[in-house]
Amino acid sequence: MFFSKSFIPILKNNPSEAKIKSHQLMLRVGMIKQSSAGIYSWLPLGFKVMKKIEQIVREEQDRVGVQEILMPTIQSSEIWKESGRYEDYGEEMLRIKDRQNREMLYGPTNEELVTEIFRSSFKSYKSLPQLLYHIQWKFRDELRPRFGIMRCREFYMKDAYSFDLTDDDAIFSYNKFFLSYLKTFKRLNLSAIPMAADTGPIGGNLSHEFIILADTGESKIYTDKRIFDVDSSKTILDKESLGVLRKQYEKFYSVTDEKFNKDEFEKSVAEEYRVNTKGIEVGHIFYFGDKYSKPMNAAVDFNGKKEFVKMGSYGIGVSRLVGAIIEAKYNDTDGIMKWPMSVTPYDCAIIPMINKNDKSNLEKSIKVHEFLKSKNIETIIDDTDENISAKIKKFNLIGIPYQLIIGSKSEGNLYEFKEVDGETQKLKVEDICSQIIKAKQN
Ligand code: P5A
Numbered sequence: 023m024f025f026s027k028s029f030i031p032i033l034k035n036n037p038s039e040a041k042i043k044s045h046q047l048m049l050r051v052g053m054i055k056q057s058s059a060g061i062y063s064w065l066p067l068g069f070k071v072m073k074k075i076e077q078i079v080r081e082e083q084d085r086v087g088v089q090e091i092l093m094p095t096i097q098s099s100e101i102w103k104e105s106g107r108y109e110d111y112g113e114e115m116l117r118i119k120d121r122q123n124r125e126m127l128y129g130p131t132n133e134e135l136v137t138e139i140f141r142s143s144f145k146s147y148k149s150l151p152q153l154l155y156h157i158q159w160k161f162r163d164e165l166r167p168r169f170g171i172m173r174c175r176e177f178y179m180k181d182a183y184s185f186d187l188t189d190d191d192a193i194f195s196y197n198k199f200f201l202s203y204l205k206t207f208k209r210l211n212l213s214a215i216p217m218a219a220d221t222g223p224i225g226g227n228l229s230h231e232f233i234i235l236a237d238t239g240e241s242k243i244y245t246d247k248r249i250f251d252v253d254s255s256k257t258i259l260d261k262e263s264l265g266v267l268r269k270q271y272e273k274f275y276s277v278t279d280e281k282f283n284k285d286e287f288e289k290s291v292a293e294e295y296r297v298n299t300k301g302i303e304v305g306h307i308f309y310f311g312d313k314y315s316k317p318m319n320a321a322v323d324f325n326g327k328k329e330f331v332k333m334g335s336y337g338i339g340v341s342r343l344v345g346a347i348i349e350a351k352y353n354d355t356d357g358i359m360k361w362p363m364s365v366t367p368y369d370c371a372i373i374p375m376i377n378k379n380d381k382s383n384l385e386k387s388i389k390v391h392e393f394l395k396s397k398n399i400e401t402i403i404d405d406t407d408e409n410i411s412a413k414i415k416k417f418n419l420i421g422i423p424y425q426l427i428i429g430s431k432s433e434g435n436l437y438e439f440k441e442v443d444g445e446t447q448k449l450k451v452e453d454i455c456s457q458i459i460k461a462k463q464n
Contacts, residue, residue: 023368025404029066032416042238043352044345045170047359051420053344060167060175067420068344070367072178075210075343076157078364079180082206086198086259088153088182093135095159099125101134104318111223114162128161131224133314133335136183140331141320147187147329150322151195155182157340171341172302173240178341185331187324189311192332196228196309197264199336203232203305204254210343211362212350214304215249216271220280224335226310231278233301236349243301244282246274246291278303302346309334351421353443359421360442363462368402370394370458371417375410375429383428390426390437390451399458401426418442424458 031052040046048054053068064072080090096118102108108115116128129135136154144152157180167174184195200216207214212234219231233243249271257267275290277283287296312330315321321328339346352359363369372391374383387403394401402422404413410429417425427438431448439454440446449457 023402025402026406028402030420031065032419040170042169042172042349043354044172044238044348047348047352047419048170048345054171060164060173062171062174062176067367071344071347071361071365072341074365074367075347076178076180076340078209079206079338079340080157082202082209083155083180083182085205086153086202088155088202090156091139091154092156093129093132093139093158095129095161096126097129097132097135099127101138101318102127105134105137105314106317107134107223114164116161116163129158130160130162131179131335131337132156132158132181133183133224133333134318137314137318137320137333140183140185141315141318144185145323147322147324150185150187150331151191152185153182153195153198154185155180155336169238169240170345172345174341177339180338180340182336184334184336185315185320186333187322187329187331189332192309192311192334193228194261194264196307196334197261197268198259199307199334200230200268201254201257201259201264203307203336203338206338207232207234207304208254209364210347211364212304212343212347213250215243215245215276215301217243217245217276217278218272218281219278219306221308221310224308224310225313226308226334228309230307231303232305232307233278233303234346234350235299235301236346237300238349239300239302241301241303242279242282243277243297243299244287245276245297246295247297248295249274249276302342302349303339304343304346305336305338307334307336348421356418356443358418358443360423361421363423363464366421366423368422369399369462370401370424370426370454371413371420371422372401372403373410373413373417373425373427373429374403374405375427376405376407378407383432386428386432390428393451394455394458397455397459399455399462423461424454426454 033050036046037049054062118126160179186192214232214234216230219229221229252270311332315330321330372387374387391401436448439449
């Protein structure tokens with residue numbers, strides 16, 4: 023991709039309406055464009071990052087045996103009346119009437135719709151467990167949408183749902199998601215901590231929020247810092263080890279604001295381990311038993327007996343994660359952003375020094391680009407006539423992890439190469455290639 027032909031509308035200055043760094047940066051480097059309050063268009067740079075996040079989320083769901091489906095954004099009010107949530111959901115729900123005057127809504131979540139799909143498709147306990155997910159836009163008419171795509175009205179969510187025969191089986195499903203969330207956030211280069219949380223309008227009595235620490239986060243958290251050292255890397259998917267894993271986290275006091283109790287915190291966490299800070303909720307999982315299956319009559323036959331299925335639901339804020347990663351990875355002292363390799367819009371920026379009468383550096387850039395492309399490394403060539411330092415500054419801001427400079431200091435087959443926040447090295451293109459491939463594998 024040539025920069026001159028790309029659609030990356032960079033602004034000269036930080037937009038004044040943006041209060042936090044992710045919102046500022048996303049507008050500044052043209053990742054998103056507001057279309058109305060809390061509703062955004064995703065431009066190529068932002069969209070590329072979101073799609074990469076989506077793919078990692080998908081792979082980790084598939085890995086634990088969750089099946090992908092796609093439910094619509096527009097739902098009928100009927101099923102919400104059955105569950106009793108049509109009134110309860112209040113003004114956050116965007117209600118729409120179709121031409122037959124039927125009450126419809128733009129789904130804020132899908133517990134009802136998936137329960138309806140389940141009840142009309144499954145009759146026997148032998149088909150259980152069923153674990154289903156989709157990745158779809160949601161709409162919540164937030165009273166105060168803010169911080170760009172972090173708390174907006176239309177957002178992209180991965181939501182999964184589990185159906186089991188017994189509470190015990192359902193907890194096993196819950197724990198599968200618990201582990202898969204830890205692995206998903208790790209692949210995004212984030213350290214997300216599971217915290218006991220309130221269930222709000224989704225319901226139930228077991229719930230964890232997955233929170234990454236950030237000063238600009240909206241969630242207040244109280245935790246024991248030893249929770250950051252729990253190792254989930256070797257956990258396998260059997261019932262017992264998943265139970266043990268959750269206990270390893272739960273033995274540390276770790277709650278969000280709504281569950282906070284000062285005496286309990288001080289009693290369970292020695293002063294040296296206490297962390298009282300802010301974070302961003304990037305995922306939230308719930309166990310709510312038969313809260314939806316009972317009123318909606320979603321049951322299976324178990325040896326002649328009707329059993330309402332036990333359900334849980336599991337959300338990841340896919341679009342919110344784009345902002346959350348920026349909050350975690352952007353260094354505002356030097357204005358340098360560095361995308362994790364797993365989600366970066368481009369792996370490497372090729373920055374040639376271009377003179378009016380001499381296009382040889384541009385030609386070299388194209389050759390390097392072709393070579394790297396053949397090794398699955400995605401690059402963007404800055405073919406504009408800005409000077410080198412302006413180009414470097416631009417890519418420091420965008421956050422492309424590597425920069426390859428083709429200019430006066432390139433000698434023979436050696437190029438200047440640097441990690442966005444690292445030292446400049448002089449390397450052959452083959453060595454540059456292996457360095458990037460190595461970084462992609464980590
Ligand atoms: C779980 C999946 C649910 O809706 N039902 C289906 C359950 N949970 S949740 O916590 O309400 O939302 C899941 C995740 O979605 C993100 N999120 C948002 N992102 C951007 N703007 C919003 N207004 C917004 N609301 C929720 C969060 O990451 C949340 O964890």
